[in-house]
Amino acid sequence: MKHLFSFSSCQSRKCALFPAKKIQWICSALLALLVVVSCKDDETEQPKVNPYIPADPTEVVLNATITTAENRNLMTGLHWTDNDSIGLFVKLNGDYISGGYLLKAGTLSNEGKTGIFTGSVHWEKKSLQHNFYAYYPKTTEVNDAARVPVSLPAVQNQNGITDTYRDAYNVLVAYSKVVTAPKDITKPELNKPVEMDFISAYSALEFRFASYKETGLTISKITIHSDNRDFTVQNGFLDLTKGDFETDYAKIYGGIRSDSVVLNIANPTEVPVSTRKTVILGNDGSKPADPKLVFPAYFLVLPNINVPMKDESKLDERWTVTLETNKGPFTRVFTRREMSPGQKYVIEYVVLTTDDGSGAVNPGDDDPGAPWAGAIVQPEEIDNANKTIAIYEPGQLAWVAKMVNEKSYTELNSLGVDSFFREYTVVLEQNINLGAHEWTPIGNASTYKDCFQGTLDGKGYFISNLTIKSAHDVGNYAYVGLFGYCGAKAIKNVNVKNANIGPINMADFGMSYVGGIAAYAPGYHATVFSKCSFEGSITSSTGIHTYPTGGIVGKAESGSITECVSSAKINGTSATKYSALADMGGIAGSIAGCRIKACRFDGELKGTGNWNAGGIVGYASGGSVIACKNEGSIFSDGAQAQLGGIVGDCRCDIVACYNTGAISAPGAASAYDSKGVGGIVGTQYTGSKVLDAKGNLLKACYSTGKITVARGYNSYAGNIIGQYNSFVSSLGVVCNEVINNYYLQSTMTGDTPPDSQPGRVTKFSSTAWPSSSMVGWGIGDGSGDNKYWNKDFPLSPGMIFPTLYWEYIE
Numbered sequence: 001m002k003h004l005f006s007f008s009s010c011q012s013r014k015c016a017l018f019p020a021k022k023i024q025w026i027c028s029a030l031l032a033l034l035v036v037v038s039c040k041d042d043e044t045e046q047p048k049v050n051p052y053i054p055a056d057p058t059e060v061v062l063n064a065t066i067t068t069a070e071n072r073n074l075m076t077g078l079h080w081t082d083n084d085s086i087g088l089f090v091k092l093n094g095d096y097i098s099g100g101y102l103l104k105a106g107t108l109s110n111e112g113k114t115g116i117f118t119g120s121v122h123w124e125k126k127s128l129q130h131n132f133y134a135y136y137p138k139t140t141e142v143n144d145a146a147r148v149p150v151s152l153p154a155v156q157n158q159n160g161i162t163d164t165y166r167d168a169y170n171v172l173v174a175y176s177k178v179v180t181a182p183k184d185i186t187k188p189e190l191n192k193p194v195e196m197d198f199i200s201a202y203s204a205l206e207f208r209f210a211s212y213k214e215t216g217l218t219i220s221k222i223t224i225h226s227d228n229r230d231f232t233v234q235n236g237f238l239d240l241t242k243g244d245f246e247t248d249y250a251k252i253y254g255g256i257r258s259d260s261v262v263l264n265i266a267n268p269t270e271v272p273v274s275t276r277k278t279v280i281l282g283n284d285g286s287k288p289a290d291p292k293l294v295f296p297a298y299f300l301v302l303p304n305i306n307v308p309m310k311d312e313s314k315l316d317e318r319w320t321v322t323l324e325t326n327k328g329p330f331t332r333v334f335t336r337r338e339m340s341p342g343q344k345y346v347i348e349y350v351v352l353t354t355d356d357g358s359g360a361v362n363p364g365d366d367d368p369g370a371p372w373a374g375a376i377v378q379p380e381e382i383d384n385a386n387k388t389i390a391i392y393e394p395g396q397l398a399w400v401a402k403m404v405n406e407k408s409y410t411e412l413n414s415l416g417v418d419s420f421f422r423e424y425t426v427v428l429e430q431n432i433n434l435g436a437h438e439w440t441p442i443g444n445a446s447t448y449k450d451c452f453q454g455t456l457d458g459k460g461y462f463i464s465n466l467t468i469k470s471a472h473d474v475g476n477y478a479y480v481g482l483f484g485y486c487g488a489k490a491i492k493n494v495n496v497k498n499a500n501i502g503p504i505n506m507a508d509f510g511m512s513y514v515g516g517i518a519a520y521a522p523g524y525h526a527t528v529f530s531k532c533s534f535e536g537s538i539t540s541s542t543g544i545h546t547y548p549t550g551g552i553v554g555k556a557e558s559g560s561i562t563e564c565v566s567s568a569k570i571n572g573t574s575a576t577k578y579s580a581l582a583d584m585g586g587i588a589g590s591i592a593g594c595r596i597k598a599c600r601f602d603g604e605l606k607g608t609g610n611w612n613a614g615g616i617v618g619y620a621s622g623g624s625v626i627a628c629k630n631e632g633s634i635f636s637d638g639a640q641a642q643l644g645g646i647v648g649d650c651r652c653d654i655v656a657c658y659n660t661g662a663i664s665a666p667g668a669a670s671a672y673d674s675k676g677v678g679g680i681v682g683t684q685y686t687g688s689k690v691l692d693a694k695g696n697l698l699k700a701c702y703s704t705g706k707i708t709v710a711r712g713y714n715s716y717a718g719n720i721i722g723q724y725n726s727f728v729s730s731l732g733v734v735c736n737e738v739i740n741n742y743y744l745q746s747t748m749t750g751d752t753p754p755d756s757q758p759g760r761v762t763k764f765s766s767t768a769w770p771s772s773s774m775v776g777w778g779i780g781d782g783s784g785d786n787k788y789w790n791k792d793f794p795l796s797p798g799m800i801f802p803t804l805y806w807e808y809i810e
Helices: 393-406 407-413
Strands: 004-007 062-066 085-092 100-106 114-119 129-136 148-152 155-159 172-176 195-201 203-212 219-226 233-236 256-258 260-267 293-303 317-324 330-336 344-351 389-391 425-428 454-459 462-464 479-482 481-486 488-492 496-504 511-514 516-519 529-531 531-541 546-549 552-556 560-562 567-573 582-585 588-591 595-597 606-610 610-615 619-620 624-626 631-638 643-644 648-652 653-655 664-665 677-679 681-684 695-700 708-709 716-718 719-723 738-740 741-743 761-763 787-790
Touching: 062 716, 085 552, 129 203, 155 293, 172 454, 260 293, 317 344, 330 344, 389 393, 393 619, 462 787, 479 481, 479 496, 479 516, 496 511, 511 531, 546 619, 582 606, 582 648, 606 610, 610 631, 631 643, 643 664, 664 677, 677 708
Parallel strands: 155 260, 203 344, 389 425, 425 454, 454 488, 462 496, 479 511, 481 516, 488 529, 496 531, 511 546, 516 552, 529 560, 531 567, 546 582, 552 588, 560 595, 567 606, 582 610, 588 619, 595 624, 606 631, 610 643, 619 648, 624 653, 631 664, 643 677, 648 681, 653 695, 664 708, 677 716, 681 719, 695 738, 741 761
Antiparallel strands: 004 195, 062 114, 085 100, 085 129, 100 114, 129 172, 148 233, 172 195, 203 293, 219 260, 219 317, 233 256, 317 330, 511 516, 511 552, 546 552, 546 588, 582 588, 582 619, 610 619, 610 648, 643 648, 643 681, 677 681, 677 719, 716 719
16 A cells, blocks of 8 residues: 655754653754555545644644555555554664654544644754655654564454454554655755655455355455465564564564464355356455455455475475355465565456366365275176276275276176277266375286276266385386376376375386376377376486376377366476486476466476476477466476476467466586476477477467576576577578566566567566457357457456456356
């Protein structure tokens, strides 16, 4: 919240607020403060207050008005109240004057948004430089500018949709630029105005809730928990004497801190209904909340840019939001926002109270089912006429694995089932709890014939507690995942959660593949993965050979992966050297001709050693990545790491994708250093001059994630592309085209993007903002070329960036 304070002085008689032993007064003139707080608000007419005439010439008058500012929209309900006061300190030529001035509230307007404050303050010496430092509210006497008390409660309160930010919680601080006292301080007409910008010491989170297609939901309590940082502070303090105060404003020191904050809502009203699962139509985060569309909830929290992470190795933090409602508890995990002092961040949360019928999720069915005792059981419902096999318990799914891995042609044929389940669909009819028993992947051979070749339809049910601790190798190969060597026609609507794969040492194998849903999908079968999800951990290590690891698929040589979500936490150790890098991706470790579309990653990738790592794909030697987003963090300390928010090592097309995750490559420089680190692509390699005249395309993407790189002998880093290679083919066509990509200002820590010609890689700004008429930025439903962005396309910069069509499906 920003206020513009204008000061002027008037002639006065002597005032002795400062200790006489320390200060020798040159003049007894007092500074009379006429303060006009003004902020742009085009929608609201400014309240008026009648001019105040001081009865005593020693009296300082401050006319204060609180309004809403464009970029500091912290509070919607802050009012001055009776006996409010503002604390003021003065710094003279770099030294603080001991003792604080008090400006106390006098008359107030009916609305409480304007007030007249009175107190005493004066110039210290004529012709010398002064600074003024102020804070609000001044509830106690503070005489030390180095210890201005602040306290942010871990339990906050809100009364329905009103009673937003309480005055006592919201600490405002301000400093003036250097002001030189007039040569004659007895002549007020010589004084120049003093301007001060007031800003909140805290950040604000505003959650806007709606219920997906169901009425009657009310929220009584909201808890936010951070897994890596603190939200609140008790008995902390501001130090106005710190040199960084004039740039950071409000860094809070000391105090007892908490990683959780609770909001109790008294008299909650019914949450409005949304017809979409992830967005509230008509809601605009840059405007005040509309109670007809959303139920707003307001938190004041610590600005996390000034709060260190508890575990720096985690790179990032996650916020777990838990709701207590009249229809039971609901929980959702968000990627943290970068919060600065005085700024508000709007987050939409559509509560899915029932299954929406899409089959992709089943949020209302939390019963994991009876844990597997280890027995293998033949399914009872085998429908040969419709070629379906119903799975009701874990042992029946293990039977499918046994039939494939043991090549049980005779047993399957005796049941009338085709070998390797060709043309059959295996259907989950309820949640499957594998009970942390060691799972043998479905398909452990290494030939295209001896693998599962049917369809698995999970119908949105969960497979929980998938546990794999050994490689289940076949000869010199290892395949690790729910499926191993996978030749399925399709795997759809399969949700794996609470998985624990590894730690597994792959050093003894020539090649190994690890994937949450499938380890390896060979090109011969062109498997289609759709509407699958994976949540859990994957931990493994390799020797000198490469191996791909992915949240959904380890390596996909063809086929497609669409509408899949990965929350995998992948931790890999690679001993590869020089040009042989292991591959790690949030969706797929490696792809060749596979097409990936409308997928999301929000987990963690952490590689020790050399890795090709990307939020969607680690290494792509062909295929495409379209309309995907990455919210997860990416890390590798290898000297040759290739890290990208979407693809690490790229030889494929990337269209309409965006990254908000943090990327870190802290590896020390070496003689073999050749890192490529970028917000979208780590290294973009050339296509074939003979086979592919157009090379690869990077179009209509953006990145807002933080990038940290330790630069070495031959390293490259950029906001969009780390290392970029281009060429002109024999046909005269410029290959590896980069078109209409954007990045957020100051996302890089040490470099500017390569090839930043206009129209290729551009910094977001008020004059550089994508338009839906630009190539690659078209609005549509994803069915047509270049129409991948949602129809609620933001028209100008603000707190909201463009989002993809599938994020707002009705």
